[in-house]
Amino acid sequence: MKMKRLSLLLLGSITMLSAAAQTTYRVTDAKSLQQAISKAIGRTGEKVVIQLQAGRYELDSTLIIPYSLAASLTITGSGQAASIIAGDKQVKLTWNPAGNGMFTAPYDAKGKNPDRLFLDGKPLTMARYPDLDTTERHYNGAAADAISDERVATWKNPNGAYIHALHEGEWGGFHYVVTGRDASGKLVYEGGWQNNRPAPMHNRYRMVENVYEELNTPGEWFYDAEKKLIFLIPPKGTNLNKAVFSVSRITDLIRIGGNAAMPVRNIVLQQLAFSNNNRSFMLTREPLLRSDWTIYRGGAILLEQTENITIRDCSFSGLGGNAVFLSGYNKQDTISGNLIEQIGASGILFVGRPEAVRSPAFRYGESVPWNVMDLTPGPKSNAYPQECVASDNLIRYIGQVEKQVAGITIDMAAFITADHNTIYHTPRAGINIGDGCWGGHLVSFNDVFETVLETGDHGAYNSWGRDRFWSPDRKITDSIVPAQKGIEYLDVQYPITLKNNRFQCDHGWDIDLDDGSSNYVIVDNICLNGGLKLREGYHRTVSNNIIINNSFHPHVWQKNSGDRFTHNLVTTPYAPIQMKDWGDVVDSNFFVQADGLRQARALDLDEHSTTGDPLFVDAASGNYTLQQLSPVFAIGFHQVDLNIGVQSPRLKKLAAAPVIRPLALQQKEQSAQQTEESHQKPESKKIQWLGATLKTVETMAERSAAGLHETRGVLVLVCPPGSVAANQGLQVGDVILEIANLAINDTAMMREALEKGKSANRLPFTIQRNQSTRKIDIAIR
Template sequence: MNENFKRLITITLCAICAAFATSLPAADIYVAPGGSDRNAGTKEKPLATLEAARNKVRSMSGTVTVFLRGGTYYFSKPVVFGPEDSRAAGQAVTYKAFPGEKVTISGAAVVPVKWLEYKGNVKKATIGGDYIFDQLFIGRKKLHMARYPNFDPAVSHFGGYSADVLSPAKINSWKRPEGAFIHAMHKHEWGDYHYRVTGKTGDTTLALEGGYQNNRQMGMHDKYRFIENLLEELDAPDEWYYDAPSRTLYVYAPADAREVLTPQIRHLFEFRGTAQKPVRNIHIEGFELAHTLRTFMETKEPLLRSDWTIYRGGAVLLDGTENCAIRKCHFNAVGGNGVFFSNYNRGGEVSACHFEETGASAVCFVGDPGAVRSPSFEYNQAVPYDRMDKAPGPKTDNYPAQCRVYDNLMHGLGRVEKQVAGVEISMSMDITVSHNTIYNIPRAGINVSEGTWGGHLIEFNDVFDTVLETGDHGSFNSWGRDRFWHPVRERMDSLAAAHPELILLDAGRTIVIRNNRFRCDHGWDIDLDDGSSNYHIYNNLCLNGGLKLREGFQRVVENNIMVNNSFHPHVWFAKSGDVFRKNIVTKPYAPIRVNEWGKEVDYNLFPDQPALEKARHNGTDAHSLEGDPMFEDPAKGDYRVKPGSPALKLGFVNFAMDEFGIVSIELKSKAAKVPLPAIKNGTDSKAVSAIAWLGGQLRNVNGLGDRSAYGLPDEKGVVVEAVAENSLLARAGMKPGDVIRVLNHRDIANVAELTDIFQEINWMGEGEVAFFRNQALHKLKVPFK
């Protein structure tokens, strides 16, 4: 028998086996809160636990559906799927909620309590048994650990912050602070830090452990911080404190004491395989996932040279899987991440899920640093050229690839940790992030931590209300601190010039960002930072923050619309290969230290002749035009241009304005709408003559009368007409009659220029203002938040 005939027989037999496998009858198993694991698992005699159902499925062939009947299932440990639970192609198992019934998977324990009077509105209960008290839910309402300052949802950072958290007076007021937690923003607002109090080293000094949650170590912010878990701070409704030594739970005015829950575990489901023996073809669908422990003190692992550290876990952890999916689940106030793909994963999917009030990120993809060639793990580290592995791409296959995040609603994220994202991607390849709606988040909606290894597709997402508690970031953010990158710019310039082959060793596959709608009011709509390379960015609607390209290579940006903003090229390389063409900008470019303008910057539409001439002065935009883009209906979010628009003459092509974000009807009914901006008139810098700003009423300097009255050298500046009591301007010390001339070292001629500059820097905690008062120039620091 020749080899070709043998091969034909083998292929035929495989085809017959596959056809037989896919034709196996489907089977159903039932689980119910009132069931028994001694039952057969039928609809009439259901099992009691998912573990029993999982074990039963192992001996079954064909497609299997495990239906969970309505109710709450309290897990004392995660349900773990291993390689022994893998399913053949066409024989997937789906664990799902029975149609029309609500199923909650809870990582909490139900704690029996008997409330007794304590002091005033505070009641207490002695707890029998050993429980972890990290979060507390009473009547399904999440309460706050007793904290200083008290929680206020209207306050920007942490729901309340105070500079005097570590003051001697406060520390002296706490008798036993051990077990308390300090949460603080990074000094530059590049994420956050968390510390556990281990005791006092004196009456006015705390002993702390922690502070490793950020990969750019600069210490905690002087102002944005709070402390929790102190009995002395139990002074507001819905606060609680647990005294472990006496096993006493204290709660301020518990409104509903029928059900007291406290989370006990970090993960609800774990998929535990390897690249060699993956977990295959298991799906989870239709559950509410709730009540997991916070993980902020476990967020320790640095993600290469990005600003992140990470905890490899979530309510659902997938490590070593193929074709596993999480669908139509509601991640409700989980303590850490929602879904975490760690190391080897192929064909994974998260779709039609709702993530709200998560402690950290919604969905994370993080590969193995061992798969990275010549990795560096901190911003200031770099591998010398002569010791660098110069082979392109990954070293192993131990990373996520060909996975999809589709049609998910994500909001209220980062309620504990602030270095978070709706979707975080690190050391991964070919991840698709499509049709998600992401908003109300302290940092980026979508973050790519470094260039390893690209190939991602970011499309049709709706991302807004981002960077709410941090700074220097965007609705989409990326870093590219890959092998060629060096923290000393001069060395990096010389290395990239001498060895251009290094540039795409890690970022070998193009990342595509297309057909998204982004809005960031505290940074950039699209922020490519620190060496981000090999991107194609097109057909995106940017509603406020514009687009930034910091040092990097091979970026093509075309056919985008930037409302009320523009293009921000920062510190470009020589021979970057960058392209910026056929875009609509509504303000002048805002370059910083750009000496060579890439491969092509041309055929763009500017708002007016001065903006166009400013660009041409830099040697760009020889064929660009200026004028009204003629948007169809911007008040309703339609920024397509009408026939006759000058943008069309430049080659701009309209793209759809009604395909952003989630597609599921049920999720759409729950989602907030993106706030649409009022378009500013870019043709007249003095068209707006008065504004409200930081609690003050401001207007343009107007004529010789103002110049004389305020002792000004010319007719430029912004007059402070009124200052509201307790406003940010009032707290800074500004008064009616002050005339602002400079904001953060940039001259201010009118309110339009002030708002333009503020739009670029409002992510900062504060700024310096120079102003005339009593015919003399003064300076003050003004808080922005």
């Protein structure tokens, strides 16, 4: 038997083993890890392994892999979470009593104030108001007076304080840093660029941190840069003489990326743990085309200009921002078998570069006129993720700082597969696709629940399609698409498929296709609570889905949309908003509640649909397999395969499951979400005015369709051509928000405002139209 030659070389803290065509480096600290990477990437044509021994690898700077000449490079840990690549560094602190349970320790940050302080590896709370309360829905505690004049007056030096607040419409959040006070003593701050839909911060859901005067609770800390002191109220039971403290130092832990001529290829990261880096919320400012998002291109791992990179069986915990970010060109990369939890922002992001997009626009209200638009289909470069996979990942408890986040995010990418992931406990979406560029995605066998927990008007699965063809003014879109046939396919070239997923959302929709989302195939999914919403778009085929305790929500469809809704099982009546056109076909569906079928037929829909008890095997436990004699088969329905969620035994043991609610066989029994949507005021609350029919905005669906930040205003339901209201400029779908500078919340307030202004011939109105406000003058008599 021929023996392979084995050589052993000790290089400081690196042990190098060579056998045949493979070289292995064994490392024990961050310095030796960087040295091993530098050596490994230069070993032309070899298989190289870097093995991290158990322990902490505290980085002073980001590990960068700019190229690799090796045939393959594997960087591996020593068992699950045993080899920790950390963004923090242990510090020796000498604590001195300062009274009232407070202690101080000298610490020279050398101009880089610590963003996070850890005690025995766990993050402590930066001094904040209101105090941390994990039972509170928003920010673990929010208060309307967080930055009130009265409270601010009690702060000696607020410079460097952070303000966190939801968007006024609860569409994600904002973050600001205080830079001083003005002459009147009011705070001066900058920021708010973390959301691509500008608005005021929410008047109730806000909090402030990094303020010395708010240091009052065990577990809170504050750093005084002038005194070079850390102030701490230790958690109860802490022995400061034995406790290990560390301070975060860097934001990105590993960056792998080459250039267009030489992408980095064939690298595997496995069985590594990533933790305790800086938060990135003030770096989140690049707009993602016309989606509601801005992003920071960074995270624990950043990939750009790569091919065939694999990140598997790793854990990402205690991070301040994103876990894994694939930016620009990345091809056939795989992110699988990972645990991502307790992080500040998003889990896995596939985001291309805007320079790959033809005729891009970067704000909701912007659009490129079609007569100057680049009408060439598809991307103009390859600077986008393509043929990449996110599979078998457990993603939970994300967005602990930033609120415009998702477990998996896809923007400006093509042929991304997201399958067999379990995603739950998120402040916004579980899976979000921000635009149609360039389609071909497969989203399948995912289990997504406990979503949209801190925000609103969103979905467990959420998408936008504000592509080249789309305008916020539906009349413009209705005119462009027939005139330029195929324009709606220029960006979303290939269908986006959602199949065999289970979605659940309590503060929005289980599946929410918003603003222009087009070219979709949605089949064999189970929606547990929030229903399925299709706002305007084109060419959506929805078939063989099970919608529990809710229904189908069509909103403001385009003319000749080509949409199809067939062979679905719904529980409650449809919930249309401002629907004039119903696509190609809505038929051959099954209604659990008989009134749903009656209402659908009143709209000239569902001629071949039916109703009854679906005869699930065990709806109480969430088993929606149909019994052999189920009447649902008669509409052409087939069984739904739901071998969903993570598959690896390690992650299956950790994963939770959604709460299953009783099936609402009768109309009065329905989900909390559907109850909110169907809670209409009596018909008598509709009013007639100037020939138009008006009603109070009452539901989240009406609010969403109009793009309102609050559930208030008076909606124009009917406005006949030639009526006085139409001649004065009102349109169906308008929402009256103010009359003569008086806020209008409902029809009663509108009557009062008109009564007060009855002596005038004309009054100024503020209305919402096409998701933006405008002012018009209306002759009231």
